Amino acid sequence: MSATTIGGLIGAAIDGMSGDDDSSVDGAIKGAVIANVLKVVLPVAVTYAIGWAVLRGIGELKDKVVGE
Structure with missing residues (x-):
């Protein structure tokens, strides 16, 4: 698995653990972006x-x- 997928x-x-909304898509997008930034930084x-x-x-x- 790549870092983007894991992120x-x-x-x-x-x-999903926060329980604020029904969708975890925004957390997945934020995690993928952070993983890509960390791959460079x-x-x-x-x-x-x-x-x-x-x-x-x-x-x-x-x-x-x-x-x-």
Whole structure:
């Protein structure tokens, strides 16, 4: 199953649990949209975090080898 389908199913289940209306379609649409956004944002955020950690580690290593 793709992330969009799983996001839609989770969104529909959450919307169905609230009991506000009879249809869970709007929750499924919101879940699918959120899943597609996360497919783009999450890898970018993880890549940025790893890059920042590597650069910080290189700076610390340089300070230990060369001195401040």
